[in-house]
Amino acid sequence: MNYVSTRGASEAVDFLSASLNGLAPDGGLYSPTAWPQIARPKVGDSYVETATRILTAFAGGAVPEAAIRGMAERAYAAFAHQSVAPLTEVGPGRWMLELHHGPTLAFKDVAMRLIAQLYDYVLEQRGERMTILCATSGDTGGAAASAFAGSKHVDMVILHPLNRVSPTQRLFMTATGESNVHNLALEGDFDGTQAILKQLIADDQFRRRTRLAAVNSINWTRVAAQSVYFAQAQAQFGANTPIHFVVPTGNFGDALACYVASCAGLLHSFHATAAVNANDAMARLLSGQSLTKGETAPTISPAMDIQLPSNFERLFFEATSADGQPANRNGATVAKAYAELSAKGTGAIPTDVSKRLSAIGLDAQRVSDAETREEMKRTLAETGWVVCPHTAVGLAAARRYRPEAGPIVTLSTAHAAKFPETVKDVLGLDAPLPERASPFVSRPEKFETGPMNADFVRQRIESVIAKG
Numbered sequence: 370m371n372y373v374s375t376r377g378a379s380e381a382v383d384f385l386s387a388s389l390n391g392l393a394p395d396g397g398l399y400s401p402t403a404w405p406q407i408a409r410p411k412v413g414d415s416y417v418e419t420a421t422r423i424l425t426a427f428a429g430g431a432v433p434e435a436a437i438r439g440m441a442e443r444a445y446a447a448f449a450h451q452s453v454a455p456l457t458e459v460g461p462g463r464w465m466l467e468l469h470h471g472p473t474l475a476f477k478d479v480a481m482r483l484i485a486q487l488y489d490y491v492l493e494q495r496g497e498r499m500t501i502l503c504a505t506s507g508d509t510g511g512a513a514a515s516a517f518a519g520s521k522h523v524d525m526v527i528l529h530p531l532n533r534v535s536p537t538q539r540l541f542m543t544a545t546g547e548s549n550v551h552n553l554a555l556e557g558d559f560d561g562t563q564a565i566l567k568q569l570i571a572d573d574q575f576r577r578r579t580r581l582a583a584v585n586s587i588n589w590t591r592v593a594a595q596s597v598y599f600a601q602a603q604a605q606f607g608a609n610t611p612i613h614f615v616v617p618t619g620n621f622g623d624a625l626a627c628y629v630a631s632c633a634g635l636l637h638s639f640h641a642t643a644a645v646n647a648n649d650a651m652a653r654l655l656s657g658q659s660l661t662k663g664e665t666a667p668t669i670s671p672a673m674d675i676q677l678p679s680n681f682e683r684l685f686f687e688a689t690s691a692d693g694q695p696a697n698r699n700g701a702t703v704a705k706a707y708a709e710l711s712a713k714g715t716g717a718i719p720t721d722v723s724k725r726l727s728a729i730g731l732d733a734q735r736v737s738d739a740e741t742r743e744e745m746k747r748t749l750a751e752t753g754w755v756v757c758p759h760t761a762v763g764l765a766a767a768r769r770y771r772p773e774a775g776p777i778v779t780l781s782t783a784h785a786a787k788f789p790e791t792v793k794d795v796l797g798l799d800a801p802l803p804e805r806a807s808p809f810v811s812r813p814e815k816f817e818t819g820p821m822n823a824d825f826v827r828q829r830i831e832s833v834i835a836k837g
């Protein structure tokens with residue numbers, strides 16, 4: 370199976386190139402040329418088993434199944450819960466899919482551990498070294514730093530928005546204790562860091578010379594790896610149960626993974642809600658408005674403070690096909706909208722595409738900070754659980770629906786201990802870090818502050834490589 374760019378102007382590549390490059394040379398994102406149909410897991414199939422089957426299908430022969438199994442085993446051994454992503458009931462017909470049992474306490478670990486294994490496998494085979502650039506709104510950076518820390522084949526450079534991540538989030542990406550992980554705190558917002566990443570990756574010469582790749586939520590392997598827990602949840606409720614997933618959304622990686630699971634035949638049906646905070650671009654895009662780059666508003670769910678969700682581009686690409694067939698997707702339509710966006714600050718989505726987007730089975734719900742606080746209190750009162758603010762955005766959105774046809778499953782995207790300041794402020798409680806995080810606390814933090822400027826980042830990358 371091959372992967373094509375959502376902007377239609379790059380050559381199709383295989384799974385490994387799509388994963389290792391991150392972004393296509395034309396600035397687009399890679400999507401599979403066709404959807405593999407993957408048998409649904411059965412009740413009792415282990416997480417590793419399901420991950421192996423799904424990743425093997427998406428790898429399309431580029432990596433042997435036995436190698437993928439080894440990667441999945443090593444990736445998920447670091448999780449504190451044996452089922453990796455357990456389901457817990459929060460009320461009648463209402464469930465939470467807990468994705469925060471990894472080493473850095475957020476769902477980003479699920480995909481990032483696997484990606485690190487994939488890179489090590491490939492680079493070992495090729496005898497090569499790479500520089501991995503990661504732009505983070507808070508949790509991806511920690512997951513990436515922890516997953517790649519100590520890798521013999523990778524130099525990692527993480528960009529995070531200065532003072533826009535919680536001190537605990539920062540700890541996981543600055544206190545790895547390994548010299549191959551570098552962190553830059555840039556003066557600005559997450560969208561700025563993401564724009565720099567895209568610019569550097571799109572600079573062909575620089576990318577080749579520095580052997581640069583990106584592991585953002587735009588990386589296809591992340592999306593594929595995240596589709597696994599949706600399939601596992603479906604298996605647990607039974608093949609005939611329609612599930613309504615509520616997904617706390619920022620860059621739209623997780624909700625897209627739900628859609629991908631459905632395209633690959635892993636779900637009974639596709640019904641998802643993207644729960645967003647005040648940064649509600651997904652709600653506007655799904656209601657037919659143009660692509661725009663607004664100002665990011667800081668909220669108490671900072672990992673979702675994103676104005677232009679990158680992965681929306683993949684959904685846009687899907688919706689350019691009039692008959693839903695992947696072969697009839699039109700990258701030129703997507704390229705045109707994004708070119709307009711970068712030239713004029715706004716890019717129109719054609720009406721027929723908008724219509725198809727609204728019929729896909731996805732909606733969006735906006736949840737304010739006040740409602741998020743209220744939800745944290747209400748969940749504590751009803752269940753005794755302390756949830757992180759991102760999870761609370763999802764749970765608050767989920768309350769706007771009745772579990773009629775089937776269960777409503779909200780993704781719990783991070784552990785409350787990652788946001789102790791907010792938990793203290795809202796609930797008056799301490800949220801101590803679980804034991805598995807203690808090594809991070811005892812090591813010094815290491816990061817450098819600088820301007821939100823591509824040249825600054827370029828220069829830092831050059832110096833990392835010179836030392837390596």
Ligand SMILES: *Cc1c(COP(=O)(O)O)cnc(C)c1O
Binds near residue numbers: 620783
């Ligand atoms: C990254 C993140 C999100 C948003 O996920 P996307 O895939 O970017 O939509 C939500 N909650 C937490 C805790 C996160 O770290």
